Amino acid sequence: xxxxxxxxxxxxxxxxxxxxxxxxxxxxxxxxxxxxxxxxxxxxxxxxxxxxxxxxxxxxxxxxxxxxxxxxxxxxxxxxxxxxxxxxxxx
Numbered sequence: 056x057x058x059x060x061x062x063x064x065x066x067x068x069x070x071x072x073x074x075x076x077x078x079x080x081x082x083x084x085x086x087x088x089x090x091x092x093x094x095x096x097x098x099x100x101x102x103x104x105x106x107x108x109x110x111x112x113x114x115x116x117x118x119x120x121x122x123x124x125x126x127x128x129x130x131x132x133x134x135x136x137x138x139x140x141x142x143x144x145x146x
Contacts, residue, residue: 056121057129064139068111071102078102080135086122088132099132 065073081088081099088099090108092115097108099118110116116136120129 057125058119060117061136063114074105084128086120086125086128090116090118092116
């Protein structure tokens with residue numbers, strides 16, 4: 056198991072769109088991926104679980120990845136969260 060703490064950069068925290076993007080990224084990996092914030096734990100492969108954690112901008116979360124591709128999963132998700140999910144406009 057590997058873990059890392061990350062500060063959420065998205066202006067609106069992990070609301071529906073960033074939660075969906077995080078989930079879409081997490082399901083690409085075979086590892087079990089969760090995160091902990093305050094006193095709650097969330098499954099990063101479940102949008103409802105992510106939304107239920109009520110993560111706001113500047114909150115610190117700790118990511119946990121366990122499985123055969125845990126290092127790759129942790130690196131990719133950490134990078135995405137540190138940069139902030141950039142919402143693309145379709146206009």
